[in-house]
Amino acid sequence: MVKRTIIETLDLTKIYGMGEISVHALDGVSLEIKEGEFVGIMGPSGSGKSTLMHILGCLSKPTNGTYILDGEDISNLDKFDLAIIRNKKIGFIFQSYNLLPRTTAIRNVILPLMYDRESKMDIFDMEDKAIELLELVGLGDRLDHQPQELSGGQQQRVAVARALINDPVLIIADEPTGNLDSRSGNDLMNILHGLHENGATIVMVTHDPETAKNTERTIHLLDGKIDKIHENGHIKFAEIVGA
Amino acid sequence: MKASEIIRISWEAIMKNKVRSLLTMLGIIIGVAAVIIMVAISSGTEASIEENITSLGSNLVYVSQAFSMGGVQGMRGGQNTAGEQGGLVYDDASAIEELGNIAGVVVEQTTSLNVSTGSVMVTGTTVVGSTADFPSVRDMEIDKGRYFTDLDVDNDNIYVVLGSSLAKELYGEEDPIGQDITVGSARMTVIGVFAEKGLVGDVDYDSRLYTPITVVLNYLTDNPYARFMGDRVRMIYVELENPELMDETILQIELLLAKRHDVTLDEPDFTITTQQDIISTQEATTAAFRNLLSWVAGVSLIVGGIGIMNIMLVSVTERTHEIGIRQAVGATPGDIRWQFLTEALLLSLIGGVLGVIVGVGGSYIFESVSDMRTLVIPSSILLAFCSAAIIGAFFGFYPANKAAELDPIDALRYE
Numbered sequence: 001m002v003k004r005t006i007i008e009t010l011d012l013t014k015i016y017g018m019g020e021i022s023v024h025a026l027d028g029v030s031l032e033i034k035e036g037e038f039v040g041i042m043g044p045s046g047s048g049k050s051t052l053m054h055i056l057g058c059l060s061k062p063t064n065g066t067y068i069l070d071g072e073d074i075s076n077l078d079k080f081d082l083a084i085i086r087n088k089k090i091g092f093i094f095q096s097y098n099l100l101p102r103t104t105a106i107r108n109v110i111l112p113l114m115y116d117r118e119s120k121m122d123i124f125d126m127e128d129k130a131i132e133l134l135e136l137v138g139l140g141d142r143l144d145h146q147p148q149e150l151s152g153g154q155q156q157r158v159a160v161a162r163a164l165i166n167d168p169v170l171i172i173a174d175e176p177t178g179n180l181d182s183r184s185g186n187d188l189m190n191i192l193h194g195l196h197e198n199g200a201t202i203v204m205v206t207h208d209p210e211t212a213k214n215t216e217r218t219i220h221l222l223d224g225k226i227d228k229i230h231e232n233g234h235i236k237f238a239e240i241v242g243a
Numbered sequence: 244m245k246a247s248e249i250i251r252i253s254w255e256a257i258m259k260n261k262v263r264s265l266l267t268m269l270g271i272i273i274g275v276a277a278v279i280i281m282v283a284i285s286s287g288t289e290a291s292i293e294e295n296i297t298s299l300g301s302n303l304v305y306v307s308q309a310f311s312m313g314g315v316q317g318m319r320g321g322q323n324t325a326g327e328q329g330g331l332v333y334d335d336a337s338a339i340e341e342l343g344n345i346a347g348v349v350v351e352q353t354t355s356l357n358v359s360t361g362s363v364m365v366t367g368t369t370v371v372g373s374t375a376d377f378p379s380v381r382d383m384e385i386d387k388g389r390y391f392t393d394l395d396v397d398n399d400n401i402y403v404v405l406g407s408s409l410a411k412e413l414y415g416e417e418d419p420i421g422q423d424i425t426v427g428s429a430r431m432t433v434i435g436v437f438a439e440k441g442l443v444g445d446v447d448y449d450s451r452l453y454t455p456i457t458v459v460l461n462y463l464t465d466n467p468y469a470r471f472m473g474d475r476v477r478m479i480y481v482e483l484e485n486p487e488l489m490d491e492t493i494l495q496i497e498l499l500l501a502k503r504h505d506v507t508l509d510e511p512d513f514t515i516t517t518q519q520d521i522i523s524t525q526e527a528t529t530a531a532f533r534n535l536l537s538w539v540a541g542v543s544l545i546v547g548g549i550g551i552m553n554i555m556l557v558s559v560t561e562r563t564h565e566i567g568i569r570q571a572v573g574a575t576p577g578d579i580r581w582q583f584l585t586e587a588l589l590l591s592l593i594g595g596v597l598g599v600i601v602g603v604g605g606s607y608i609f610e611s612v613s614d615m616r617t618l619v620i621p622s623s624i625l626l627a628f629c630s631a632a633i634i635g636a637f638f639g640f641y642p643a644n645k646a647a648e649l650d651p652i653d654a655l656r657y658e
């Protein structure tokens with residue numbers, strides 16, 4: 001069975017500024033990511049990996065080029081439609097967690113559902129689903145804790161639960177272990193691998209080669225172009241757990 | 244996002260910063276309270292003017308000496324100097340009584356004298372000389388004894404009727420009927436006491452002393468020329484039978500007096516005023532007062548709105564990161580706009596509710612500490628409340644729009 005293509009980009013270009021001082025943050029990036037892949041994006045700072053992540057995450061639009069996400073050309077959508085795409089198809093995990101302050105874990109997790117205009121779920125269904133996901137990431141006993149009452153690792157796991165609640169076709173993780181100690185970082189990677197085992201498509205941006213090794217395929221960016229693609233081969237969940 | 248959820252978020256945002264929210268609302272609170280208090284004062288004033296005027300007697304027409312002829316002296320009553328011409332005299336009243344559609348005619352001449360019972364003296368008492376119809380035309384009731392009759396007037400019987408507070412001052416608990424009293428230098432007999440009337444249009448009817456007009460003209464006017472002047476009176480009150488014929492009756496009175504005084508209607512030596520004229524004058528005064536206060540209230544509502552806009556702008560800046568998070572998980576510009584608009588609206592509506600409470604409470608307090616009457620009008624509460632909502636929506640729009648137009652990436656990076 002042929003796996004469907006989740007991400008297909010053709011000649012993505014992003015130019016900041018105009019004229020003499022314009023910067024080509026992305027300069028013709030073409031890539032394809034299939035369903036169920038775990039892909040890393042690496043590169044030194046200024047290589048354009050953040051810019052690529054923002055475009056893949058529908059937070060910004062390419063200056064030129066085409067981006068097809070889950071079969072839909074989204075390169076020319078407006079702010080409103082991009083918000084709908086983010087809401088339905090993408091789950092974000094950020095380096096700095098980005099949870100709403102003074103808001104309980106459960107409320108943070110259901111936030112994406114609140115913005116789903118087609119959802120038929122009532123608040124109780126939403127909370128049930130959020131509880132399920134928080135239990136999955138091992139926070140079943142922290143449902144009503146607010147971010148400031150949680151450790152960094154716990155906050156990041158709340159963020160993972162939030163990223164999953166809308167059943168996204170694509171999970172984008174931006175340096176997810178960047179703010180975590182190695183133990184919490186490992187825990188988080190285990191969670192990501194668990195998701196991957198269950199068929200999730202994950203794109204992870206990182207500057208850490210060790211973390212990048214945990215992915216199936218690593219795309220190296222340099223000066224806004226794809227420098228090289230490194231196939232890590234199929235990684236086994238069990239290896240990571242043992243690590 | 245559901246409206247209920249947006250309201251919940253906005254409510255929480257407001258409650259997280261209680262003091263700031265309250266200060267933000269202050270302008271709206273003051274504006275709304277000002278609207279309510281202002282309407283309460285002006286409707287209270289209108290109501291008391293109306294009551295005053297009805298309690299002065301219905302269907303009244305006032306005939307007085309014209310300022311241009313009698314001047315201030317003329318208004319003060321028959322103490323004109325001899326050289327001046329014109330003015331109303333006692334016989335004018337009898338002549339008016341002969342006309343049609345007249346229910347009663349009362350003349351009034353006042354003077355100020357010391358009144359003494361021998362043991363108690365009240366200085367500067369207003370002595371009102373009048374005729375037998377006075378109580379019915381002026382809506383006054385006799386409490387004890389009787390009022391003087393036409394016969395008393397014609398015979399210039401030196402009888403007096405006392406206002407209620409004057410009676411109490413002079414005689415205390417004693418029954419004044421039949422007692423002797425010295426008014427100025429004349430000795431008179433008390434034959435009645437009026438029931439309490441209270442203040443009517445700034446005139447205290449209860450502290451006055453009433454005698455037949457003939458007594459005032461013959462005994463109490465110390466002006467040596469009084470007799471020569473021909474029994475001048477300050478004012479003639481005419482009560483009409485049918486108020487619908489008022490215009491015709493007024494014309495008849497004008498023609499009659501013009502003929503009697505030998506003046507033309509273009510340059511009369513008298514003025515005829517109706518109650519409607521007085522009401523209109525008073526209403527014009529209250530309307531001017533109300534207009535002024537409307538401006539004050541309007542300006543403070545606008546200032547309140549600017550306050551809300553100001554704080555909402557601060558709030559948008561402070562919560563830029565939060566906005567970024569919401570955008571990342573799928574909030575559309577519309578969702579963000581609604582969230583902040585709702586917050587502004589909620590702020591101004593809570594301000595509106597507090598303003599209504601302050602306004603209604605303030606109206607009652609105002610009434611109890613001042614002698615002005617207030618009347619809280621329900622529609623003014625609605626008006627104030629709606630203006631608060633409109634102000635909130637209007638001044639909330641710009642900050643909300645600013646929030647909605649934030650770029651998700653910039654917003655997420657903002658710390």
